[in-house]
Amino acid sequence: MEYLELDMNLTDEQIALKKAVHKFAKEVIRPAAIQLDALADPGDVLKKESIYWDVMGQMKKLGYHTVFIPEHFGGMGLSPLELHIFWEEIAWGSAGFAVSLGVDTFPSFFASLIGEDALIKNIVEPFVNDTGCNFIGCWAITEPDHGSDMLVAGTPYFHDPKITGNVRARREGDGWVINGQKSAWVSNGTHATHALLFLNIDQSMGMAGGGIAIIPLDLPGISRGKPLNKLGQRELPQGEIIFDNVRIPGWCMVAEPDTYEAMLDMTLATANACMGAFFTGVARAAFEEALTYSRERVQGGKLLCEHQLVQKKLFEMFMKVETCRAISRKAMVYNLSNTPPRTEYSIASKVYCTQAAFEVAHEAVQLFGGYGVSKEYHIEKLFRDTRSALIEDGSNDVLGLAAAEAILRNYGA
Amino acid sequence: MGVFKNTAQMYEVLGELWTGLLEHPESGPKMKQAGLTVKYNLTDPDGTLWITPDGVKTGDQNFKADVEMNLAADIAHKFWLKQITLPAAMAKRLITSKGSMDKVMKLLPLLGPNYENYPKLCAKYGLPKE
Numbered sequence: 385m386e387y388l389e390l391d392m393n394l395t396d397e398q399i400a401l402k403k404a405v406h407k408f409a410k411e412v413i414r415p416a417a418i419q420l421d422a423l424a425d426p427g428d429v430l431k432k433e434s435i436y437w438d439v440m441g442q443m444k445k446l447g448y449h450t451v452f453i454p455e456h457f458g459g460m461g462l463s464p465l466e467l468h469i470f471w472e473e474i475a476w477g478s479a480g481f482a483v484s485l486g487v488d489t490f491p492s493f494f495a496s497l498i499g500e501d502a503l504i505k506n507i508v509e510p511f512v513n514d515t516g517c518n519f520i521g522c523w524a525i526t527e528p529d530h531g532s533d534m535l536v537a538g539t540p541y542f543h544d545p546k547i548t549g550n551v552r553a554r555r556e557g558d559g560w561v562i563n564g565q566k567s568a569w570v571s572n573g574t575h576a577t578h579a580l581l582f583l584n585i586d587q588s589m590g591m592a593g594g595g596i597a598i599i600p601l602d603l604p605g606i607s608r609g610k611p612l613n614k615l616g617q618r619e620l621p622q623g624e625i626i627f628d629n630v631r632i633p634g635w636c637m638v639a640e641p642d643t644y645e646a647m648l649d650m651t652l653a654t655a656n657a658c659m660g661a662f663f664t665g666v667a668r669a670a671f672e673e674a675l676t677y678s679r680e681r682v683q684g685g686k687l688l689c690e691h692q693l694v695q696k697k698l699f700e701m702f703m704k705v706e707t708c709r710a711i712s713r714k715a716m717v718y719n720l721s722n723t724p725p726r727t728e729y730s731i732a733s734k735v736y737c738t739q740a741a742f743e744v745a746h747e748a749v750q751l752f753g754g755y756g757v758s759k760e761y762h763i764e765k766l767f768r769d770t771r772s773a774l775i776e777d778g779s780n781d782v783l784g785l786a787a788a789e790a791i792l793r794n795y796g797a
Numbered sequence: 798m799g800v801f802k803n804t805a806q807m808y809e810v811l812g813e814l815w816t817g818l819l820e821h822p823e824s825g826p827k828m829k830q831a832g833l834t835v836k837y838n839l840t841d842p843d844g845t846l847w848i849t850p851d852g853v854k855t856g857d858q859n860f861k862a863d864v865e866m867n868l869a870a871d872i873a874h875k876f877w878l879k880q881i882t883l884p885a886a887m888a889k890r891l892i893t894s895k896g897s898m899d900k901v902m903k904l905l906p907l908l909g910p911n912y913e914n915y916p917k918l919c920a921k922y923g924l925p926k927e
Binding site: 454455456461463464496497498499500638639642643646647650720721722723724 | 882883884885887888889890892893894895896897902903905906
C-alpha cells in the first residue's frame with residue numbers, strides 16, 4: 385500500500401530508496417518481527433538459529449548499518465531527508481528492528497564524527513566492513529537509578545552533585561577504569577560487541593560531570609544480564625551491562641565533562657529525531673492495518689468503511705500519520721543540518737509521533753473489535769509496540785519538561 | 798587582541814592555507830571532485846572566506862554555500878594547530894554550522910596537508926603557536 389508523497393522534490397534516487405527499503409521491510413523485517421514477538425522466552429530471540437541474526441545479517445550485507453557513516457569511510461552517507469525516508473520504512477516493518485539497527489550504528493556514527501585515527505581503525509572500519517553480525521553496537525545510557533533524567537541536559541537538577549550516575553570512570557595512567565551497572569533497557573545490551581557508553585567522571589558536577597566512551601564489550605570485567613521480558617517490541621533484545629574494574633585505553637574516551645552536556649544534547653537531538661521517523665512508520669502501519677480491515681469486514685450488513693463513524697475515525701488516523709511525517713521530517717532535516725541542534729524540535733517530533741502512533745494503534749484495535757486483541761492480527765503487536773514507545777528514549781512527560789526549558793530559553797530570544 | 802592583526806592578514810594566511818590544499822597533488826583533486834562550497838563566517842577580525850572547487854574567495858560573494866561555519870578567527874587558528882577538535886569545538890558552541898553533517902564529514906579526511914602547513918604559515922607570518 386503506497387502513500388501519496390507530498391514532497392514533490394524527491395529525486396528518483398530517493399524514491400527508489402524508499403521503494404527498496406519498503407520492500408525489504410515488508411518481505412523480510414515484518415514477518416521476522418512477528419515470529420520473534422511470539423517467542424515466550426526473550427532469550428530465544430538471540431539463539432544461534434534465531435531469525436533475528438538472519439535479518440540483521442541481511443541488513444549488514446545491504447549496508448543498512450552504515451546509513452549514518454560518511455561515504456569516505458565506506459558508509460552509505462545518507463542525507464538527513466534520506467535518513468528519514470529510510471527509518472520510516474524500516475520501522476513500518478518493525479519498531480524493534482528499527483531500534484536495534486539504530487543503536488547498532490551509534491558507536492561507529494560517533495566515532496566517525498570524532499574522526500581520530502584510532503577510532504576509525506578500531507571502530508569505524510571493522511563496523512562498516514562487517515557483513516556477518518560480528519560488530520554490533522549499543523547505546524548504553526539508562527541505569528538502575530536513572531532513566532529519562534540522564535537525557536535532559538540543561539535542566540537545573542542536571543548540575544546537582546547529589547544526583548550522579550551509577551556507572552563511573554576514573555582516570556588511571558593513560559587510560560580509564562570503569563565500574564557500575566547499566567540497566568536492562570539497554571537496546572542490544574544483551575549481545576552488542578561495542579557500546580557508546582555514557583558514564584560519570586566528575587561527581588561534583590552531578591549528571592553534567594559525564595563522559596562518553598566507545599568501548600569493546602569483550603573486555604575483562606564486563607558481564608551481561610538476562611534479556612528483558614517485556615510488553616512490546618519483543619523482537620528487540622534489551623539487557624543489563626555490568627562493569628567491574630574494566631580498563632579502557634585513553635582513545636576510547638571521546639568526551640569528558642567539559643563537552644559532555646553539549647554532546648548529550650546533540651545525541652538526544654539525533655536519537656529523538658530518529659524516534660519521530662520510526663513512529664511515523666509505525667503509525668502508518670497501524671493506520672494501513674485499520675484501513676485494509678475496514679474494507680474487508682462486514683458489520684451491520686455493510687463494510688466497516690461504509691459506516692460514517694468508521695470513516696471519521698479513519699480520517700483522524702490518516703491526519704495523524706501525515707502530521708507525524710510533516711513534523712518528524714522537518715525536525716530531522718533541521719537538526720542533522722545544524723550545529724548546535726534545536727533539541728526541542730526533535731523532542732516535539734518524538735513525543736508527538738509516539739503519542740500519535742499509540743492513538744492510531746489504539747483506535748485501530750477498537751475498529752478491529754474482538755480481533756484487535758487477538759494474537760491472530762498484527763494490530764495487537766503494533767498496539768503493544770507503540771505503548772512501549774511512550775517511555776522509550778526518554779519518557780514523553782520528562783522529555784516535554786526538558787523541551788519546555790529549551791523553548792523558554794530559545795523561543796524569540 | 799586576537800591572533801590576526803586584521804582582516805587582510807587573516808585572508809592572506811587562511812587564503813594561502815586553503816589554496817595550498819586545493820593545489821595539493823592528492824587532496825586537491827578530491828576537494829574539487831567533492832564539489833562543495835564552504836563558507837566560513839569569521840569574527841575578531843570579521844571576514845568571510847569561501848572555499849569553492851574553483852579556488853578561495855573572500856568577502857561578499859554571490860555563491861550558494863553547501864556548508865556554513867561560524868567561528869572566531871582565533872578558534873580557526875587553534876583548530877589548524879590541532880589545539881581543538883571539531884566535535885569539541887562544536888560541543889562547546891565555539892563553532893556552529895549549517896549544512897548537513899555528512900557534507901562536513903566529506904572534507905575532514907582531506908584536510909591533512911592543512912595541519913602540516915599551518916605551523917609553517919604561522920612561522921612565516923609571525924603568528925603564535927601556543
